[in-house]
Amino acid sequence: MLEKNYTPKDFEEEIYKDWEESGDFQPDMRSSKDAFSIVIPPPNVTGVLHMGHALDNTLQDILIRYNRMQGKKVLWQPGMDHAGIATQMVVERNLAKEGISRHDLGREKFIETVWQWKEKSGGTICKQLRRLGASCDWSRARFTMDEGLSRAVRKIFVHLYKDGLIYKAKKLVNWDSKFMTAVSDLEVVQKETVGKMYYYKYPIEGSANEFVHIATTRPETMFGDTAVAISKDNEKLKQLIGKNCIIPIINKVIPIIADEHADPEKGTGAVKITPAHDFNDFEVGKRHNLPLVNILNPDATLNENTPFAGLSTMEARSKTIEKLTELGYMEKIEDHPMVIPYGDRSGVIIEPLMTDQWFVDAPVLAKEAIRVVEEGKMEFVPKSYEKTYFEWMRNIQPWCISRQLWWGHQMPIWYGPDETIFCEETEAEAQAAAEKHYGKAVELRRETDVLDTWFSSGLWAFSTLGWPDKTEYLETFYPTSVLVTGFDIIFFWVARMMMMSMYMMKEVPFKKAYIHGLVRDEHGQKMSKSKGNTVDPMETIEKYGADALRFFMAAMETQGRDINMSESRIAGYRNFATKLWNAARFGEMNECKTVEGFDETQVNLAVNQWIIAKAKEATKEVTQNLDNFRFSDAANSVYQFVWGSFCDWYIEMIKPLLYGENEADKTETRATFAWVLDRILVILHPFMPFITTQLWNNTAERSVKLIKAPWPKKEQIDESVMHKVDWAIDLISDIRSLRAEMNLPAGAKLTVYLKDMNNQSKQNMKEFRTIICSLSRLEKLEEFSGEITPDMVQSVFKEGAILLPLKGVVDFAAEKERLRKELEGLNKRLEGYAKKLNNPSFVDKAPATVVDEEKRRQSEALESKAKVEAALQRIVNL
């Protein structure tokens, strides 16, 4: 028995538990069909489910369930990312509450603490994903720091190193002074701010009143200046080139050099060069062999190379200005719009800093990653993201992979006493290599840096399947079928997976990358905690059910567009679930039970034939749309069918039958109802797995679980039967409309006379009389013979009935006219094609594909013409 009310909370969790415990999420390796696999974008171990995850994972789950029902070997590989910086931050913050710093604990103890934290509090998100209905094979869940994945990381690192694709270099890198680590270019966000431009002057050496005028936004960096540059095309200033100037305060002499970097149009035309603290200046410095003067400590305070050692940059800045003003070198200060780099995690200003770091030679790895996309071996959906990908990949810079953190994969690098580098997968191998190198055993020192988190995520597509071992899963599921993720991590992750996979596996990590947008708030604003406009998916699930949230995500997902949150819409999809629930209850009340061996091609009643055809049509649409990743179209197809066709029309139309006397009709209708409801549960299951399963389990004894129920194969759809019932539906709609327009009282009896009837419509009227009268609340439905009979007059006056305008309710004349016009248009169109295709200049000039395209359209128009002609013929016959 189905409960009277649809209360998803009561069964969603239980159903999930059953799936998981029965192993329903594990791939059926015995299946003879293709494999289908997705690797989950691993959420951070610190992560909590937000709407972005809800979207991403709903889409994946829809694809997974859909393919599972097709009988394929289906794997959704779950797991989590150790999220270096994020996790270290969380744990450090917790420790700080107790007044402990990580340095108090020491590296080993700290890492132990992180692991403890992970076991205890990490992975909340996996529970939440279960609540959403994500049918991942949790028994295979991986963690980027688990033993197997760590081995994969070491192996590929050593491989890359020995191929010369990983190297150590002293370079200017983005330095995060909060976490005291280097970060990659991608982890730096540029923010617009209104800053100040400071104008001051450096005296020229050996001259009392000659100066070079400088403009800068960062006066405190002057202590690191090692030159001033002027363009040799700068007519006004070029006479200064070759002279020396003096940095005030520290009275250091530096040369004035000629360099194109100094744009005469910008600033004062003369640029102070600080090679150790600016990426452009670094390049200038390289060109002129300038010394590098580092003025910063790792915590971004100034060092002993400046007079303000220990001060922060801001403090040093005001001190510098103060001093310059005092000495008479300061000229003016102006407001200046500028862009300042911040760390995406730390939120502090990122400083370019000279340090020893490790790099991956990304430009080399990018080549293959670009090629396979060019060749279509990996396709972006929507395709437009290809361009973004190419653009970035073709301009890729070496990837800084070393982090001066503690939480992460420590690099498999050991140094000998003379700093010789040994890169091996294990310490023992490194020892052996060192012994060979030195001819004796020596003490090795391990590199303390850890790897960028994205290094290990870059291996995710194959490391989770067991690589470097040759496992059955790797064999079966690699390359994975599709990757589903947001556009914001194309560079962070998609690109890196492409590079790593192409390098190591020589094969794409996934055949398609489905890229979706962002989930925004109701008004299209980005959701953020600081704005307070976030919506917690768990609360939404609590309130409306996971099915409603999932359906919302699917229905809103149109390619290449962001999704705006809309509670009213989620409520609408909860209502949809309620509607289905009640429809099922209707079936239960009327003993509509699934009939084993029911042959839906053998039903007799037109309404039953009609709903079966409609169900097949909906199935076809869902199938096609899911195959093309058109989630919203797929969702809308089911929605329209369930609410629009099944509930609004079919259930109403069969009521007279079910409450009637004809037992054969009843039997057939009950069986049909059950068949259609089952079909709905099947095609709706990927979107709303919980309610469909609950109904599946409670409306009949089943030999198959819904999660593994076979997805219908291609079916023959009987279109001719649709017209008859559509005729009745049109008639009913028109009568209802007239009734409302005429403002008839609710109980008013109504008699309708139809005129211009032909054989077909006479037959239709006979067949659907009961249904039509019942649904449009008619007293009588009669044919108008052309004369007003005493009967008709009687019905008006005696029964209080209303005599409708005797013109026939459906305006076939207008319909005929419409079709005639359409046919006219089609004929013109065909003429147009004929003209075009017979025109030699068009055929000669246009590429063959264009000509083919025109020909294809022509034949399409021909087809349409045939259809319209047939429709017109039907009307004429009616």
Next chain:
RNA sequence: GGGCGCUUAGCUCAGCUGGAAGAGCAUCUCGUUUACACCGAGAGGGUCGGGAGUUCGAACCUCUCAGCGCCCACCA
């Protein structure tokens, strides 16, 4: 500066290859008919941002103007 995208009903948005404008919500009217008021029936509402062009035919293609958004790079 380079790239991408958007502008369609009051709101949020669909509209796949050009062939007579759609959904959800909101609004208005009617309705306690035995699945459902988380409901049913009906209605109103759009010169598809402006302009020009291609076409027999344009929301869709081309050009142009205006507004909005995102990404990348740079900014002494």
